[in-house]
Amino acid sequence: MPRMTAARAAVEILRREGITHLFGLPGAAINPFYSAVRDQGELRHVLARHVEGASHMAEGYTRARAGNIGVCVGTSGPAGTDMITGLYSASADSTPILCITGQAPVAKLHKEDFQAVDISSIAAPVAKWAVTVMEAAQVPGTFQKAFQLMRSGRPGPVLIDLPLDVQLTEIDFDPELYTSLPVATPRASVAQAEAVLQMLAQAERPLIVAGGGIVNADAADLLVEFAELSNVPVVPTLMGWGTIPDDHRLMAGMVGLQTSHRYGNQTMVEADLVIGIGNRWANRHTGGLETYRAGRKFVHIDIEPTQIGRVFAPDLGIVSDAKAALEVLVHVARQQAPLDDRSEWAAACRDRKARMRRRTDFDNVPIKPQRVYQEMNNAFGPETRYVSTIGLSQIQAAQMLHVYRPRHWINAGQAGPLGWTGPAALGVAVADPDTPVVALSGDYDFQFLIEELAVGAQFNIPYIHVVVNNAYLGLIRQAQRNFDMDFCVQLAFDNINTPELAGYGVDHVKVAEGLGCKAVRVFEPDGIQPALDEAKKLLAEYRVPVIVEVILERITNVAMGTEIDKVVEFDELTDVRHPVPTASGPRE
Numbered sequence: 001m002p003r004m005t006a007a008r009a010a011v012e013i014l015r016r017e018g019i020t021h022l023f024g025l026p027g028a029a030i031n032p033f034y035s036a037v038r039d040q041g042e043l044r045h046v047l048a049r050h051v052e053g054a055s056h057m058a059e060g061y062t063r064a065r066a067g068n069i070g071v072c073v074g075t076s077g078p079a080g081t082d083m084i085t086g087l088y089s090a091s092a093d094s095t096p097i098l099c100i101t102g103q104a105p106v107a108k109l110h111k112e113d114f115q116a117v118d119i120s121s122i123a124a125p126v127a128k129w130a131v132t133v134m135e136a137a138q139v140p141g142t143f144q145k146a147f148q149l150m151r152s153g154r155p156g157p158v159l160i161d162l163p164l165d166v167q168l169t170e171i172d173f174d175p176e177l178y179t180s181l182p183v184a185t186p187r188a189s190v191a192q193a194e195a196v197l198q199m200l201a202q203a204e205r206p207l208i209v210a211g212g213g214i215v216n217a218d219a220a221d222l223l224v225e226f227a228e229l230s231n232v233p234v235v236p237t238l239m240g241w242g243t244i245p246d247d248h249r250l251m252a253g254m255v256g257l258q259t260s261h262r263y264g265n266q267t268m269v270e271a272d273l274v275i276g277i278g279n280r281w282a283n284r285h286t287g288g289l290e291t292y293r294a295g296r297k298f299v300h301i302d303i304e305p306t307q308i309g310r311v312f313a314p315d316l317g318i319v320s321d322a323k324a325a326l327e328v329l330v331h332v333a334r335q336q337a338p339l340d341d342r343s344e345w346a347a348a349c350r351d352r353k354a355r356m357r358r359r360t361d362f363d364n365v366p367i368k369p370q371r372v373y374q375e376m377n378n379a380f381g382p383e384t385r386y387v388s389t390i391g392l393s394q395i396q397a398a399q400m401l402h403v404y405r406p407r408h409w410i411n412a413g414q415a416g417p418l419g420w421t422g423p424a425a426l427g428v429a430v431a432d433p434d435t436p437v438v439a440l441s442g443d444y445d446f447q448f449l450i451e452e453l454a455v456g457a458q459f460n461i462p463y464i465h466v467v468v469n470n471a472y473l474g475l476i477r478q479a480q481r482n483f484d485m486d487f488c489v490q491l492a493f494d495n496i497n498t499p500e501l502a503g504y505g506v507d508h509v510k511v512a513e514g515l516g517c518k519a520v521r522v523f524e525p526d527g528i529q530p531a532l533d534e535a536k537k538l539l540a541e542y543r544v545p546v547i548v549e550v551i552l553e554r555i556t557n558v559a560m561g562t563e564i565d566k567v568v569e570f571d572e573l574t575d576v577r578h579p580v581p582t583a584s585g586p587r588e
């Protein structure tokens, strides 16, 4: 039996589980693992500038492709605590990432040793499993089980904490004999699918709510097939956006308090049956449950049994992987074909989509943010992968951008940690270097973890980062209107080095250039398209992140509300058919 350090065994297992990249940074307590990575020689390492950045890179890497698992690595103590935010956002968004930390030697764990912190206890609430491995011989089994857990049921992150002496201990391990453990997938039965179709037959105005579980199950094609077979309109959630193309005749818009369409909310209000697949009835999707549920029946299909009934009791709950459920739904729908004619309802949803729009073609100076999303729709094709986190920027982008494919809107949906966008975009670009990646940040989101731009410059990880600068914590400023205040949310100051910024504070262009990236700044709406074109050229020439900073008007209130039928609009609407230059019409 080959003998090797437990750290080397861990590296061998990573390779056999399909891992090709690590995102991390070394420290004394994880050096044995790094030594094994160097000796083994096949894993590519991306050196983050902040360990939280490494954790979000791992998330982006996972989310770019079905089957990917991002791995982030750090030393003991503060490295692990820095990655807690990544574990939280990964678990909140059902994203498997593996977080590996170094630890003080086993015998020192109770002695307040240097940088010894009980990271597995700290991580436990935000991981599917968090474990400090106390016996070197358990290292292979721990990694084997970690991969099984990350892939089983509702996917999520795992933390493995490796004491220094455990990493260094030699064990008997033969990588050639290693096998992955089987992953159990719950599957809807034919009887369950027949029950759904029976409810469908009794409904007049049904909808499918398509959640991120469909993305995780890689089942977008099946979703579209089922929607087309049954002629039922689809409302993607923010996590499921892209599972049906925006211009598909059955894409009925998004529903919610913020990241939603006027037509999507109106369609939900009129529906009498909602079939949720791989979704979690997020509160910013549902708003008040009384409004959301009034007068309609619900089916909830989810892979995690305890998700059924968590937010409200559905009329029918089915525990199933989204792909397995859609397979059997398609099968039963084909057997029962032709299904009832739903063309009138589907046409009514399409009509709302054509009419109930928000205006984007403003030409104000300073620029209104709506215009930015119009220009982005014109500049970036359906192959673009968008990455964003939180803020007015993200909310309005979700209202106005167009997404046509699964995994092309990659967003920290539940946790929304500021700073996620940049490192996540780097992870996405590492996972899929051949597809254009466009990140979108507000100025504050951009300033968090801004140092990770240097990672993109050092390792030539090109992506375009659109920064919409209102010199405000815009979303919080808008929320503070309820308190009649504008307090501690202003990012504006006179930058003594850059007077042309006229009080907008941080010179993002200089910072980005200082970190080895390229950057352009725009003050006028007609400058946006040329700037995006210039960014594409710079990206092709230099293969580094390229920042496009758009100086916005400082105060824009963005459509949102507390109930899906009470979203407050602040800017002009266009209740006419063809006025919006980038309206995504139904695809015939």
Ligand SMILES: Cc1ncc(C[n+]2csc(CCOP(=O)(O)OP(=O)(O)O)c2C)c(N)n1
Pocket: 390, 391, 392, 393, 394, 416, 417, 418, 441, 442, 443, 444, 445, 446, 470, 472, 473, 474, 475, 476
């Ligand atoms: C770590 C963290 N702290 C605080 C918040 C709350 N928060 C949400 S959006 C936001 C302001 C974002 O400002 P910016 O990125 O400039 O976007 P804008 O809303 O101005 O478009 C804040 C502070 C958060 N999401 N994450």
Ligand SMILES: [Mg+2]
Pocket: 442, 443, 444, 468, 469, 470, 471, 472, 473, 474
């Ligand atoms: Mg801002």
